[in-house]
Amino acid sequence: MTIEELINLYPEGKLQKEKANDNMFSLPINGNYFVISKDILSEKEFYLLQKLFLPSTFAIDLQKHPWFDYLFNQADVEVDGSFRIIQFQLKKPKAFLQKEWEQSMKEIFPAFVDFFFTDESNGLLIEQYTKKHYQLTDIQSIFLTLDADFDSSTKAFVGNFYPADDHLPALFHEEQQIFLEEFNNLKAQSVFSLSDVAIHHYTKQSMKDSRIIQAYSKQLVFSSEFKQIILSLWHHQGNISSTAKDLYMHRNTLHYRIEKFYEQSGLSLKKMDDLVFCYLLITK
Template sequence: MNKTTLRAIYPEAELHSYPATDHKYLSIPDHDGFLWISKAELSKKEIALLTILTDEAAPIVAGEHLWYQVLFQQKALEEKGRFRVIQLMLQTPKNFLEDVWQENIVGIFPETADFFFLTPEQAILVEKQAKHSLSKEELAGIFLALDDDFETVSRVFVGGFHESSDAFPALFEEEQDIFKEEVKRLKRTTVFGIADVALHYFTKEALAKSSLTRSMKEEWRIDDEMKEIIQALWTNQGNLSSTAKELFMHRNTLQYRLEKFQEQTGMQLKNTEDLILCYLLLTN
C-alpha cells in the first residue's frame, strides 16, 4: 500500500516529515515522510489493519530525544554552540546488527549531541562543532567502510553548522527538503552536502522555465558518452587527466571528444563557465 493510494482513501490525511506524537493520529511511514491519519476517522479494524500493513513507527522517540523535540516540535534549544544535522537513509540486510552499527556511528562522532531513527530506514545525527570535525570526504570513506562491514547501503546528507538559535529548526527543514529532492538524482553518491547540489537545486526552476536552455538541450542532443564526460569533468573540477583516469579513457581521446563537442555546440568545456552551463543543462 502506497501513500498515493492512502491519500485517495483518506483525503483528510496530512503529510509531515516526522511521525505523530499525538496518539489521536496514526502516522504511516513513507519515503517522503509520514502520513498522519486521524484515528477518529478510522474504525478499530482499519487501525489494526493499517498498523500491521505499514509497521507504524512508534512515537516514543519524541519523549526520549531532546533534539527530536527541537527539530520537529519547536522546543527551545538551551545549549549554546554550533551544530549540524547529518541525515541518513539506510538499506539494511535482514540480519542487520543495528545496535553494533549504532555504536560504531556514535564512536565515529565523539561530539554527538543526539542520534535517533525516525523510521527503520531514516536516521538523524546531531553533532556539535569541534576543532577537528570530520570533513565530507572523510565521512565518505567512513561510510564506505561501514557499508562494506554491515552490508548496508548508505545515503548521507551532511548539513552545515548553524548557531543554536530559534532559526535552527527552519534551517534544518530546508536541508531536509534538499536531501529528499537531491538524493533521488545523486544515485551513485554516498555522502554529499549543500555545496554539491546548490547549483542544481537553486537553479532548476529557472532552467525549467527557460525556452533558451530547452532549445540548447534539443539542438545539442548530448549523447550518453558525452554526458558521462561532462559529469566526470565536473566532479574532477575540469582536470583532464583525472577525468580521463576516472573514465578509463586515454587523455588524447578525451581531448578529441571535447574538440568535437566544441565544434557542435560552441562550448569549450575546459572553460569553467561553459562547463557549469553544460552541467546544469545535463542535470535539469
C-alpha cells in the same frame, strides 16, 4: 518550509481546522491542516510533502531523543552552541547488526548530542561544533569503512553548523528538502553537502522556466555517453586525467571527443563556464 511558502507553491490549497476526506491530501501544520487535491501533485511532490510534514510512524522516545521533538514538533531544547545535522539513508543487508552499527556511530562521533532513526532506513545524527570536527572527506571515509564492515550502503548529507535557536528547525527542513531532491543526482558521491549541489538545486527551476534554455536543449541533444563525460568532468573539476580514469577511457580519446563536441556545439568542456552550463542543461 512555512505555511506561507506552501501557499505560494500551491495556491490551489487552503488552510482549515479539519482534516479533509481521502480525495484530498491533508498536511498537519501548527494545529491546522493545509489541504490540497491529490490530482495536482506529482508522485515526487507527494513523496516530498509526506517526508517533510507527516509525522513518522516509527517509534521515537521523545525523552531519550529531545532533538526529534525540537526539529519536528517545534519543542524547546535546552542546549548552547552550534550544531549540524547529518542526514543519512542506510541500505541494510538481511542480517544487519543494527545495535553494533549504532554503537560504532556513537563512538566515531564523540561530539554527537542525539542520534536516531526516523524510519527503517533514514536517520539523523546531531553533532555539536568543536574545533576538531570531521571534514566532509573524513565523514565519507567513515561511512565507506562502516559500509565495508557491515555490508551496508550509506548515502549522507552533511549539514552546516547553526546556533540552536528558533531558526534551526526551519533551516533543517530546508536541508532535508535538499537531501531528498538531490539524493539521486550524485550517484558517484555517497556523502555530500550544500556546496556540492547548490548550483543545481537553486538554479533548476529557473532553467526549467527559461524559454531560451528550452530552445537550447532542443538544438543541443546530449547522447548518454556525453552525459557521462560531462558529469564525470564536473565531479573531477574539469581534470582530464581523472575523468579519463573514471570513465576507463584513454586520455587522448577523451581529448578527441571533447574537441568534436566543441566543433558541433561551440561549447568547450575545457572551460569551466561552458562545463557548468552543460552540467546544468543535462541535470535541469
